[in-house]
Amino acid sequence: THQAEQILRKSLRPIVAQTLDDVDLKPRNVPEEVARNKLIEELLDRIVDRGYLTMGGLRDAISRNNLKLPDISGPRELYSGDQLLRIDRLFGSRLDGVHRPGQIYLRGLQRISSAAFSNRIGRFLTKYLGLPFGGAFVLLEGLQHLWVKISGVGESGSASVMNPFTFTALGLFLLGLINSRAFRKGTVTTLKLARHWVVQGAELFAQLLQLRRVWKLLRTWWFLLIRRYLLKPLIFSAVVWGSLSIYEVTLHQSIGGALTIFLSMNLVVNSRLGRDLEEVMNDLIVRSWQRFRVRVLAGLFWLIVDLFRGILETVDRLLYTVDEWLRFKSGETSLTFGLKAVAGVAWSMLTYVLRFCITLLIEPQFNPIKHFPVVTVSHKLLIPTVGFLASMLRPLPVVGGDAALFSAGLIVTGIPGIFGFLAWELKENWRLYRANRSPFLRPVVIGRQGETMIRLLRPGIHSGTLPKLYKKLRRAERKGYWTGEKKKSRKYHEAIEQVKHQVRN
Numbered sequence: 120t121h122q123a124e125q126i127l128r129k130s131l132r133p134i135v136a137q138t139l140d141d142v143d144l145k146p147r148n149v150p151e152e153v154a155r156n157k158l159i160e161e162l163l164d165r166i167v168d169r170g171y172l173t174m175g176g177l178r179d180a181i182s183r184n185n186l187k188l189p190d191i192s193g194p195r196e197l198y199s200g201d202q203l204l205r206i207d208r209l210f211g212s213r214l215d216g217v218h219r220p221g222q223i224y225l226r227g228l229q230r231i232s233s234a235a236f237s238n239r240i241g242r243f244l245t246k247y248l249g250l251p252f253g254g255a256f257v258l259l260e261g262l263q264h265l266w267v268k269i270s271g272v273g274e275s276g277s278a279s280v281m282n283p284f285t286f287t288a289l290g291l292f293l294l295g296l297i298n299s300r301a302f303r304k305g306t307v308t309t310l311k312l313a314r315h316w317v318v319q320g321a322e323l324f325a326q327l328l329q330l331r332r333v334w335k336l337l338r339t340w341w342f343l344l345i346r347r348y349l350l351k352p353l354i355f356s357a358v359v360w361g362s363l364s365i366y367e368v369t370l371h372q373s374i375g376g377a378l379t380i381f382l383s384m385n386l387v388v389n390s391r392l393g394r395d396l397e398e399v400m401n402d403l404i405v406r407s408w409q410r411f412r413v414r415v416l417a418g419l420f421w422l423i424v425d426l427f428r429g430i431l432e433t434v435d436r437l438l439y440t441v442d443e444w445l446r447f448k449s450g451e452t453s454l455t456f457g458l459k460a461v462a463g464v465a466w467s468m469l470t471y472v473l474r475f476c477i478t479l480l481i482e483p484q485f486n487p488i489k490h491f492p493v494v495t496v497s498h499k500l501l502i503p504t505v506g507f508l509a510s511m512l513r514p515l516p517v518v519g520g521d522a523a524l525f526s527a528g529l530i531v532t533g534i535p536g537i538f539g540f541l542a543w544e545l546k547e548n549w550r551l552y553r554a555n556r557s558p559f560l561r562p563v564v565i566g567r568q569g570e571t572m573i574r575l576l577r578p579g580i581h582s583g584t585l586p587k588l589y590k591k592l593r594r595a596e597r598k599g600y601w602t603g604e605k606k607k608s609r610k611y612h613e614a615i616e617q618v619k620h621q622v623r624n
Contacts, residue, residue, distance in 0.1 A: 174221030261492025483539030497535030
């Protein structure tokens with residue numbers, strides 16, 4: 120397998136390098152020369168791992184690379200396509216059967232974004248108008264949507280999160296964060312100072328509790344009675360009271376009911392079982408919060424990202440498998456040739472519709488990372504148009520009555536996914552161009568999940584790939600020692616070999 124991979128790399132590497140030269144994507148300094156070599160190897164990695172290359176994979180490889188595209192020279196280049204589109208076309212002919220050229224909606228999006236991101240006027244409008252104030256609108260509308268769902272309060276009145284003042288204030292704040300390094304440093308300094316004062320306040324409060332007089336006060340018998348028989352039962356009674364009000368139980372509406380709840384909680388909290396349960400629950404809450412904050416939240420985020428990325432890759436592999444089966448091969452009979460010709464036309468149309476629906480309509484709807492807040496806000500803005508769209512569909516001969524309303528609802532439900540797709544794609548398209556590149560060299564991506572070298576080695580949030588793999592390997596080895604099961608151990612050995620392979624390439 121290793122020898123076959125080296126033969127494949129050796130045969131494809133000159134083609135990839137020559138294509139980059141033909142579109143004049145050449146390095147101008149040492150970091151860009153290193154980045155170009157990395158770009159070539161990363162494209163070869165994708166071909167070896169998946170068996171094919173797409174325009175999306177090509178775009179992602181360039182966007183996180185230090186070798187960037189220059190600004191478009193004028194309307195002629197905008198019409199013919201920038202360097203990314205030219206590479207896509209050349210790969211489609213030179214790597215036939217390996218590279219899948221981009222669909223028309225991807226190429227169209229790239230043309231539109233290049234007009235906005237690769238010239239001074241477009242960058243000015245994006246950085247000083249679109250990103251800060253568009254981002255403020257989306258964030259506030261998303262928060263408003265959550266607030267309405269949680270509190271049940273309408274959007275009108277003083278409870279509204281979205282209003283001219285908050286919109287302008289958040290837009291100006293984002294404007295400063297995006298375009299002023301001094302403002303960013305000042306914001307970070309302010310947050311650090313606020314954290315410092317919070318910590319100082321907590322330490323001061325802890326020191327006050329340690330004072331002899333305060334300690335004596337807290338240990339007096341009457342304060343202990345108040346805390347044990349009044350404060351604690353009141354807290355638990357308030358929880359029960361709120362729970363009863365949620366479920367519309369009428370007991371809590373009378374004074375006698377409230378007194379019954381308070382006395383019941385007093386009895387439970389101050390019993391031996393209640394004190395033991397309180398101690399166990401306090402310890403459980405503290406440990407569970409630490410694990411939840413460090414492991415679950417970060418792990419859940421990247422689990423969702425990897426899950427949906429894996430689903431899209433699996434769908435791509437299935438579609439590409441059929442594409443490969445329908446390719447013409449030498450030595451085939453006339454009947455096979457004819458069947459493939461007919462089936463290939465039908466399959467090309469079907470696979471185009473499938474990719475469009477899955478990538479633009481379905482996946483952004485179900486992926487919560489893309490769904491909130493962009494798709495959420497899009498839903499909120501488009502739902503009122505269902506009636507208008509249904510009235511336009513009713514006169515059609517095929518659609519009428521309830522079918523028109525159902526069709527309009529289906530269309531409006533699917534369209535917001537496009538906005539989630541656009542936000543995700545435009546984020547990567549912005550990073551394609553040299554003028555948008557950071558002036559500082561950043562650690563480069565090495566691992567398949569976007570890890571840099573230090574993230575491969577140092578444990579933490581979405582990092583520590585190698586320590587985690589070795590930890591799982593040790594656990595599997597210990598388990599296999601007693602059960603004789605070696606399958607999991609081999610799986611982790613292979614994963615470690617893959618990381619070594621990535622670092623070497």
